[in-house]
Amino acid sequence: MKSLSWMRFSAVLVKEFIQMRRDPLTFAMMVGVPLIQLTLFGYAINTNPKHLPAAISINDPGVFARSLVAALSNSSYFDIIKTTNSPKVAREMLDRGEVIFAIEIPVNFSRDIVRGSPPDLLIETDATDPAAGAYALAAVNGLSATALRDDLVGPLAARARTAAPFNVVTHLLYNPESITQYNIVPGLLGVILTMTMTLITSMAVTRERERGTLENLLAMPATPLEVMLGKIIPYVFVGAIQVILVLIAAWLVFSVPMLGSFALLWLTLGLFIVCNLAVGYTASTLAETQIQAMQMSFFFFLPSIMLSGFMFPFAGMPHWAQAIGQVLPLTHFLRIVRGIMLKGNGFVEIWPDVWPLILFMFAAGTVALLRFRRTLD
Amino acid sequence: MTDSYAIDVHGLTKRFGQKTAVDHVDIAVPKGEVWGFLGPNGSGKTTTIRMLCGLLHADEGEGTCLGYDLRSQPDDIKRNVGYMTQRFSFWEDLSIRENLEFVARVYEVPDGGMRVKDTIARLGLEHRQTQLAGELSGGWKQRLALAACMLHSPKLLLLDEPTSGVDPEARRDFWEEIHALSETGITVLVSTHYMDEAERCDRIVYILNGRLIARGTVQEVIAQSGLITFIVEGEGVRRLIAALRKAPGVEYVAFFGAVLHVSGHDRAALERALAPVRAQGAFRIFEAQPSLEDVFIHLQEQAE
Ligand SMILES: Nc1ncnc2c1ncn2[C@@H]1O[C@H](COP(=O)(O)OP(=O)(O)O)[C@@H](O)[C@H]1O
Ligand SMILES: [Mg+2]
Numbered sequence: 240m241k242s243l244s245w246m247r248f249s250a251v252l253v254k255e256f257i258q259m260r261r262d263p264l265t266f267a268m269m270v271g272v273p274l275i276q277l278t279l280f281g282y283a284i285n286t287n288p289k290h291l292p293a294a295i296s297i298n299d300p301g302v303f304a305r306s307l308v309a310a311l312s313n314s315s316y317f318d319i320i321k322t323t324n325s326p327k328v329a330r331e332m333l334d335r336g337e338v339i340f341a342i343e344i345p346v347n348f349s350r351d352i353v354r355g356s357p358p359d360l361l362i363e364t365d366a367t368d369p370a371a372g373a374y375a376l377a378a379v380n381g382l383s384a385t386a387l388r389d390d391l392v393g394p395l396a397a398r399a400r401t402a403a404p405f406n407v408v409t410h411l412l413y414n415p416e417s418i419t420q421y422n423i424v425p426g427l428l429g430v431i432l433t434m435t436m437t438l439i440t441s442m443a444v445t446r447e448r449e450r451g452t453l454e455n456l457l458a459m460p461a462t463p464l465e466v467m468l469g470k471i472i473p474y475v476f477v478g479a480i481q482v483i484l485v486l487i488a489a490w491l492v493f494s495v496p497m498l499g500s501f502a503l504l505w506l507t508l509g510l511f512i513v514c515n516l517a518v519g520y521t522a523s524t525l526a527e528t529q530i531q532a533m534q535m536s537f538f539f540f541l542p543s544i545m546l547s548g549f550m551f552p553f554a555g556m557p558h559w560a561q562a563i564g565q566v567l568p569l570t571h572f573l574r575i576v577r578g579i580m581l582k583g584n585g586f587v588e589i590w591p592d593v594w595p596l597i598l599f600m601f602a603a604g605t606v607a608l609l610r611f612r613r614t615l616d
Numbered sequence: 617m618t619d620s621y622a623i624d625v626h627g628l629t630k631r632f633g634q635k636t637a638v639d640h641v642d643i644a645v646p647k648g649e650v651w652g653f654l655g656p657n658g659s660g661k662t663t664t665i666r667m668l669c670g671l672l673h674a675d676e677g678e679g680t681c682l683g684y685d686l687r688s689q690p691d692d693i694k695r696n697v698g699y700m701t702q703r704f705s706f707w708e709d710l711s712i713r714e715n716l717e718f719v720a721r722v723y724e725v726p727d728g729g730m731r732v733k734d735t736i737a738r739l740g741l742e743h744r745q746t747q748l749a750g751e752l753s754g755g756w757k758q759r760l761a762l763a764a765c766m767l768h769s770p771k772l773l774l775l776d777e778p779t780s781g782v783d784p785e786a787r788r789d790f791w792e793e794i795h796a797l798s799e800t801g802i803t804v805l806v807s808t809h810y811m812d813e814a815e816r817c818d819r820i821v822y823i824l825n826g827r828l829i830a831r832g833t834v835q836e837v838i839a840q841s842g843l844i845t846f847i848v849e850g851e852g853v854r855r856l857i858a859a860l861r862k863a864p865g866v867e868y869v870a871f872f873g874a875v876l877h878v879s880g881h882d883r884a885a886l887e888r889a890l891a892p893v894r895a896q897g898a899f900r901i902f903e904a905q906p907s908l909e910d911v912f913i914h915l916q917e918q919a920e
Contacts, residue, residue, distance in 0.1 A: 459694065
């Protein structure tokens with residue numbers, strides 16, 4: 240028997256579409272979840288993350304530069320993961336999202352301080368998630384008065400008493416006005432899809448099991464692949480409708496900019512939706528009852544919103560949490576969607592987060608297929 | 617020999633944890649016959665049928681359905697067998713028509729649209745075809761289920777208590793349909809609780825606690841039991857039950873059809889037990905063939 244027959248597959252597909260249309264819960268979730276989430280998370284979630292990755296470029300061999308670097312490290316807001324003499328290298332790391340801050344100590348930094356003409360300390364930050372950097376920037380401003388106090392002794396002591404020995408110049412990139420919704424709303428797209436897609440599909444097989452119709456379905460010659468595809472595809476449409484709802488809200492209500500390509504956005508959305516459907520379908524083959532299926536999908540949903548960088552800036556999370564976060568599709572999707580919408584990223588920039596999604600989709604799909612039992616045992 | 621049997625299985629066994637639900641069952645049903653599958657609740661009928669149509673893996677045993685191997689050719693079996701589940705298992709949120717169309721497509725029935733239309737017409741459901749299956753009465757659900765599992769022209773029908781909870785008229789119609797199907801060469805294995813339905817079968821098998829303990833025509837099963845039954849008739853026979861049950865040699869006393877059935881294996885002992893009743897002169901006592909029900913109750917009591 241062929242493992243994929245168009246006729247058998249379309250039989251399941253049509254059946255699922257009809258059942259979906261008649262199920263009030265599907266409609267409620269399709270519209271209700273985005274509505275609730277947008278209302279809830281339209282407000283900013285305030286956080287005070289520390290240990291944010293930073294790259295620093297130093298072109299001054301002087302003592303003041305060294306003291307400043309030490310002070311930045313001690314502030315516990317910055318994890319200096321790269322020290323270079325090229326501002327360009329630091330900026331590139333910022334563009335790639337490897338660091339949140341690119342700090343530049345300019346040429347003649349120490350000399351200008353000694354001369355009493357305060358030099359500029361340039362800090363560029365990725366403001367797509369304004370909450371991430373806000374406290375850190377405030378900390379730097381505080382530092383400017385105190386960081387060099389121990390070095391400004393003897394004839395230079397007067398400098399410490401007067402105005403700050405150097406100026407902090409910050410450049411907020413990508414979201415210069417630090418509008419939190421810019422960051423939250425694209426993220427919500429991922430959160431809403433994760434929640435609805437896993438929850439709805441996790442009911443797919445379990446519902447048949449609970450109603451006793453699974454026995455009938457299994458006695459028929461449909462293969463696991465036909466059943467899975469037929470059950471999953473209708474929900475891709477539900478996901479697409481949600482995406483449209485959220486994007487309209489993002490545009491009309493929150494005025495979130497869309498700098499990148501819509502085609503690229505839809506492509507990655509499709510990938511992300513299928514990832515979540517595969518997770519939901521796996522839960523549905525494991526669970527005996529719909530309640531269990533629901534619990535399983537929450538078990539997936541909770542770490543997704545906590546550890547993906549949606550609730551807390553990813554870079555500020557402890558390593559173990561980052562490790563878990565790396566496995567979750569939402570983590571990668573958040574970077575992709577923020578990148579496309581707020582930075583205007585193209586395919587090359589988002590590829591590092593696209594292939595993990597592809598990998599996840601095939602892994603979850605395979606598990607779901609293997610888990611689907613063809614008997615009632 | 618397999619060719620002449622629609623079902624030919626040996627040593628079929630299924631365990632659920634500690635419990636052996638089906639214990640080394642052998643069944644060989646010749647093509648074109650209608651077989652009844654009898655046994656009390658929980659004796660293993662559903663489990664056996666599920667193993668036959670590939671819904672459960674047998675822990676032991678082997679065999680064929682329609683010549684296809686139970687273990688290695690489950691897909692071929694599924695495509696050629698019609699299975700009607702004990703509980704209505706079509707989709708209640710699909711209409712009659714949508715259910716039938718789904719079945720036609722899943723089995724890749726040639727000219728499926730026509731088949732669905734014909735089936736709806738034959739059921740006389742044209743004006744109700746858009747009604748949801750969940751809104752149908754028990755009798756109509758049963759008719760729909762039978763029609764649906766016939767849609768792909770199976771050669772073997774496995775029907776699990778198809779008539780439970782269905783009114784007598786619908787049951788009669790149902791059996792007429794079964795016999796008509798059998799005329800066309802289809803083999804039927806039907807599980808049931810009803811004795812009168814057993815009489816409509818070519819042969820019956822009786823399963824108890826997972827073991828097949830009787831098989832053959834109704835006459836053969838009755839004869840094999842070696843049971844002797846006396847019938848006691850007359851005004852007030854019911855009052856005799858308690859006394860007769862205590863008498864030695866009486867294995868089983870039942871009251872039905874306004875008469876008493878007094879059964880046992882030892883004719884002399886039964887005569888002795890009935891002597892005091894005979895002496896009262898108020899009752900008519902004569903030997904009769906035990907009914908199938910007598911035999912089954914006897915088999916059950918023997919097993920306990
Ligand atoms: N999935 C199962 N898990 C555990 N026990 C089961 C299962 N299915 C059936 N049984 C047990 O196996 C025995 C036979 O059940 P079944 O085949 O349904 O009997 P019948 O159809 O004759 O009423 C019963 O004791 C029942 O409780
Ligand atoms: Mg049963």
